[in-house]
Structures are given as C-alpha cells and as structure tokens.
Amino acid sequence: MAMRTEIALPRLRDDAVIRRFDGHGSSAQHVVAIDGRHFMASEAVAALLELTRKSESLAGLAERMSARFGKPFSADEIERVLHEQIPAILFHAGQGEAPRGPLHLRLRLLSAEILGPTLHATRGLFTPFVAIVLVTLFLAGDCFVAVELWRHGLESFGSASLSGAFALILAGIAVHELGHLSGCHRYGANHGGLGIGLYWCLPAFYAEVHGAWMLTRTQRCVVDVAGIYFQCIFLGVIATAWLVRPSGTLLMVLWVSHFLVLNTLNPVLKYDGYWLLSDLSGSYNLHQRMRANARRCASAIRRNAGAAWPKPADGLLLGLFATLTVAYFTYVFYFLAHNLAYAASRVVALNSGWQWLAAFLGMSLLIGFAVGTTLTLARAVEGAVGFEAPAAREKNRVAR
Amino acid sequence: MEDAQLFSVEELEARFEMEAVPVTGSDVLPDWTCECNIKFAL
Numbered sequence: 035m036a037m038r039t040e041i042a043l044p045r046l047r048d049d050a051v052i053r054r055f056d057g058h059g060s061s062a063q064h065v066v067a068i069d070g071r072h073f074m075a076s077e078a079v080a081a082l083l084e085l086t087r088k089s090e091s092l093a094g095l096a097e098r099m100s101a102r103f104g105k106p107f108s109a110d111e112i113e114r115v116l117h118e119q120i121p122a123i124l125f126h127a128g129q130g131e132a133p134r135g136p137l138h139l140r141l142r143l144l145s146a147e148i149l150g151p152t153l154h155a156t157r158g159l160f161t162p163f164v165a166i167v168l169v170t171l172f173l174a175g176d177c178f179v180a181v182e183l184w185r186h187g188l189e190s191f192g193s194a195s196l197s198g199a200f201a202l203i204l205a206g207i208a209v210h211e212l213g214h215l216s217g218c219h220r221y222g223a224n225h226g227g228l229g230i231g232l233y234w235c236l237p238a239f240y241a242e243v244h245g246a247w248m249l250t251r252t253q254r255c256v257v258d259v260a261g262i263y264f265q266c267i268f269l270g271v272i273a274t275a276w277l278v279r280p281s282g283t284l285l286m287v288l289w290v291s292h293f294l295v296l297n298t299l300n301p302v303l304k305y306d307g308y309w310l311l312s313d314l315s316g317s318y319n320l321h322q323r324m325r326a327n328a329r330r331c332a333s334a335i336r337r338n339a340g341a342a343w344p345k346p347a348d349g350l351l352l353g354l355f356a357t358l359t360v361a362y363f364t365y366v367f368y369f370l371a372h373n374l375a376y377a378a379s380r381v382v383a384l385n386s387g388w389q390w391l392a393a394f395l396g397m398s399l400l401i402g403f404a405v406g407t408t409l410t411l412a413r414a415v416e417g418a419v420g421f422e423a424p425a426a427r428e429k430n431r432v433a434r
Numbered sequence: 435m436e437d438a439q440l441f442s443v444e445e446l447e448a449r450f451e452m453e454a455v456p457v458t459g460s461d462v463l464p465d466w467t468c469e470c471n472i473k474f475a476l
Contacts, residue, residue, distance in 0.1 A: 065446070072446040079443045115441045135448045207453050214451040230455070237455040244449045261451055290456055298453045305452055319447050399457070 043092055044116055044125040046083045056251040058316030058347070065247050068124055070224070071132055072247040074318060078103065082115065083124065136304050137231035137240060145227040146242075152212065153219040156264075160220045160256065165263065172266040175273030179288060182277070194282035202287040206268045207239045207294070213264025214241040217257035221249050233304070235406045247318075254313040258306055262295055301355065302362045315351055325414075327352045363411060370404045 047068060055063040055074060064080035066073045075083065081102055082095070089095035092109040099107045122129035158164065211228040218225040226242025233240075246257045269291055276284040301307035304321075312320040327348050333341035344352060377397050384390055 066443075071448075074444050074446055076440060076442045078440045082441070119441050120443055121445070132448075135450060137450055137452070203456065207455065210453050211451070233452055233454070236457065238452040239455065240450040240452045242449075243451050246449055247446055258451070261453065294453060294456060304450065305454070309449065309451060319444070322447075 043089060043095060044086060046086045046124055047127065050083070050124055051248070052080050052084065053248050055247075055318075056249075056254075056316070057318065066124060067224075067245070067248055069127070070226075070244055071123065072244060073121060073124070079115075079120065082112070083120070086116075086125075137233055137238070140229060140231035140240070142227050142229035144229070146215070146225055149212070149215060149227060153216045156212070156216045157220040159263075159267070160217065160260075168267050168270065169263070172270035172273075175270045175277070178277055179273050182280070188285075191280050191285050192282040194286040198283045199286040199290070202272070202283070203290050203294070206265055206272075206287070206291050209268045210261040210265040210298075211239050211241040213260040213262070214243050214257055216264070217253075217260035218243045218246055221253045221257070223249050223253075223257075234410065235403055251313055251316055255310060258310040258313055261306055262298065265291065265295060300358065300362050302359045311351075311355070315347075317351070320355075323348070324352055324355050328356075363407075366407060367404070370400055370407075374400050374404075 050066055050068045052064050052066050052075075055065045057063060062077045064075045064077070066075050066080070066083065078099075082099060085095055085098050085102075089098060092113050096107045096109045096112045099112060159168070208228065215225050215228060223243070224245030226244070228239065228241045230237060230239050232238070241261070243257055246254050249257065269288060272284055272287050272291075276288065298305040299307040299310075301311040301320075308320060312318060317323060327344040330342065330344050331349075331352070334343045343349065374397065377393060377400065381390075381393050381397075384393060
C-alpha cells in the first residue's frame with residue numbers, strides 16, 4: 035500500500051480578519067477581509083480558515099473539523115476544499131486578480147489620509163439628536179424656498195451663472211461622498227478616499243467604503259444614507275443663503291441637487307439606493323442575486339425539470355427590484371427622447387459653425403448614452419432570463 | 435453537492451458609493467446664451 039504524501043497545509047494569513055455577517059440568512063455567514071477585498075464564507079469555511087492557524091497537518095485539521103461539526107471529514111476532502119474552493123489570496127498575498135469594479139477610468143482625488151482630520155471632525159454629526167435637528171432645518175429651509183417660489187414665481191429671481199452653479203453642485207457631490215466616508219470612520223470601518231470615474235457612460239463621484247461589509251446591518255444603512263444626509267446639510271446652507279439673498283445661481287444649485295439626490299436613491303444602478311436596498315434586506319451582491327432569482331423564475335415558468343420558484347422573501351425582493359427597474363428605465367428613455375427632440379428642434383435655428391459643433395457633440399453624447407443603455411439593459415435581461423439566440427439554441431439541442 | 439453548499443465562499447462586490455455628475459440636459463439645466471465682443475484698439 036502506497037504511503038500518502040503529506041501536502042503542506044495552507045495557513046490563513048495573519049492580516050485576514052473574519053467577522054460574522056449581519057444579514058438575513060438562516061445559516062450563519064462570515065465576512066473575511068483581506069487586502070481591501072471581502073469574501074462571504076459559510077460557517078464551515080470560516081471555521082476551517084480559523085483552524086488552519088491552529089493545526090499542523092491536514093489529518094489534524096480534519097479531526098478538529100469533525101469534532102466541531104459532529105460529522106466525519108476526511109483529510110482528502112479538507113484538502114480539496116482548501117485547494118479548489120477557497121481563494122488563494124486568503125493564504126498567500128498577491129494571489130489571484132481582484133474582480134473588475136463597476137467604475138472605469140477611476141481617478142482618486144483625495145486619499146483617506148488627507149481626509150482624516152475632516153472625517154474625524156464630522157463624526158459628531160452621527161448622533162440621533164444632531165441628525166434630527168439638521169434634517170428638520172433642511173426640510174424647513176426647503177419649505178421656505180418653496181413658499182417664496184410660489185409667491186414670486188421662478189422668473190423673478192434673475193439669471194443663473196452656469197459655471198458658478200456647476201461648481202457649487204460639484205461641491206455638494208463632494209460633500210455627499212465625504213458623508214459616506216465619515217459614516218465609515220464613525221463606526222471604525224476601513225475605508226479609502228474619494229474620486230471620480232465613469233459608471234456606465236456617466237461621470238460619477240465615488241467613495242471607497244469597502245470596509246463597510248464588516249459593520250452591522252444598521253451601521254451599513256447609516257453609511258448608505260450618510261451621503262444624502264451630508265448633502266442635505268449642504269443644501270440647507272444653500273437654501274439659507276438663497277433666502278437671505280435670492281439668486282438664480284443658488285436656485286439652480288438647489289433644483290439640480292434635489293434632482294441628483296432623487297436619482298441616487300434609485301436602487302437599479304449602483305448608487306446609494308442599491309446599497310440601501312441591499313443592506314435593508316440583509317442581502318449582498320444584489321445584482322447577481324436578482325439575476326439568479328430571475329433565471330429561477332424563468333425556469334419555473336418554462337417548467338424545466340428540477341426548476342423551483344425562489345423563496346417568498348427573494349421573490350418579493352425580485353418583484354420590487356423589477357418594478358423599480360421598469361420605472362427607472364422608462365424615465366431614462368423618456369428623458370433621452372425628450373432631450374433629443376429638444377436638441378433636434380434647436381438645430382434648425384443654429385447659424386454658426388461652433389453652434390453646429392456643440393449641437394453635434396451634445397446629440398452624439400445623448401445617442402451614445404441611449405445606445406449604451408439599451409445594449410447594457412439587453413445584456414442584463416438576457417443574463418437574467420437566459421434567452422438564447424436561435425443558432426445557440428439549435429447548437430445546444432444537438433449537443434444534448 | 436451538500437459539501438459544496440457547506441463549504442461555500444464567494445467574493446463580495448467592491449463597495450463604491452457613487453453619485454452621478456449631472457450632464458447637460460434641458461430637464462436639468464435651463465437654456466442659456468453667451469455673447470463675445472472683441473474690440474481692436476488702433
């Protein structure tokens with residue numbers, strides 16, 4: 035009988051942190067953090083990883099696992115799990131590539147170190163009393179502005195400086211991102227800085243709050259809404275300034291920023307609403323889970339063998355997500371069509387080369403965005419319901 | 435199959451909290467005009 039060669043036991047890296055995930059699942063799950071990446075691990079994987087730090091051999095590790103879970107595990111089985119199922123980066127630094135994020139052409143503008151003093155100074159804004167007072171003041175400011183507009187009309191506040199308004203709107207977005215980072219800092223989670231990148235084909239500011247995965251569900255939700263909370267404080271200041279000295283520029287800042295806040299609450303794209311829905315429901319990798327549940331529904335509708343409907347809670351979440359998706363994209367396509375029609379109606383009145391060039395660039399951007407949105411949406415729907423092109427369907431039938 | 439579920443591990447998506455920068459559109463920004471005059475001193 036051949037002797038089994040003892041294989042070196044991989045050991046969980048010392049800088050890896052394991053914490054129980056505060057989610058909705060019936061079975062315990064754990065988050066493993068390493069090098070700014072986070073993994074969701076089952077109870078057995080978390081225990082196995084912890085025990086690699088205490089065991090000397092595969093046989094010893096299998097024995098400890100058997101004692102822990104009250105069922106026999108062989109050394110071969112444990113070895114297979116360690117080498118085939120668990121990402122190598124948990125054992126060795128620099129192993130495996132990080133998955134591509136949703137943002138392209140990412141440019142960090144301010145690092146966590148530079149933002150440190152500001153984040154520390156703003157952590158006091160996260161007490162319930164302060165939050166209630168500030169949000170009430172913001173709402174009161176909004177009401178006063180609305181009353182003034184109702185009394186005097188939009189036209190009576192003069193023209194707006196486009197560049198001035200744009201600068202203030204960008205400042206509001208930066209304050210928004212600062213809010214997310216401040217929330218992370220308040221609860222002691224690791225975080226990065228803030229920057230700008232391309233999401234789909236739209237420029238977007240971002241805050242790196244990967245460490246929020248290690249927080250409790252409530253704390254994660256606070257981090258999610260902290261951006262809007264900070265932006266509301268900023269808008270409260272703008273509203274007060276407008277009430278003291280009305281100007282078209284400040285009014286434009288208020289109008290566009292409110293629109294942005296509403297847009298960021300949509301859970302379809304990965305803006306704040308997406309993370310909020312994910313954390314409120316105690317879920318994770320929401321897009322992936324929605325696609326999996328949609329495929330399950332499509333399979334059940336087609337009465338495929340072994341197909342089953344998603345669990346009621348998952349079905350409910352899918353229904354909510356699908357409804358919001360339809361509503362959001364209806365709005366996006368209406369917005370695009372409206373703007374294209376507006377641009378086309380203005381083209382006929384243009385009389386200089388520069389105006390033609392500006393109109394051409396603007397319309398190209400809108401058409402590009404419309405085509406990009408349609409293609410991305412089509413790919414997402416195809417992935418969700420598993421539609422196959424006729425040729426691929428025929429090929430698969432032959433293969434079976 | 436049971437072990438595959440028992441020993442499950444998947445990577446969580448990177449958390450980037452984002453807010454879009456507004457792009458020009460008639461719904462968001464009002465119409466505007468600009469004027470430029472150049473005078474030559476002789």
